[in-house]
Amino acid sequence: MKKSDFRNFVEEQINIAAGRIIDKGTSSDGIALGRLNVFLALRRALDSKATPEDIGILGAFNDACQKLAVLDPNETIFSGLEA
Template structure:
């Protein structure tokens, strides 16, 4: 998937998660907030503005997916994104 199309998809997901925080109750707020944290981290990563926390989080996700053999050892979670 092209990076620009993927970023647009992420923006839509961020808007949706933020809307859920405003529209629903406490439990849904917590779920949407967790989702929003991951999506905002992903957007920063796509924009080359990662924080140390972002690097650690995506590294952990990547390691887990490799351990589960969802990704090959030479793949990363971002391998499918084209410039």
């Protein structure tokens, strides 16, 4: 997948999560906020602006994917992205 296509997907997910906070009220705020935090971390990483917290979150997710064999040990969550 092209990096630009993935970034567009991330941006769409950010907008969806933000919309859910606005539209659904407090009943799903926590879920939407959790999704928003992950997708914001992904966007910052894609833009080379990741914070230390972003690096920790994405690193933990990457490690979990490797342990579950979703990713090979030498792959990262960004390995499949093309320029």
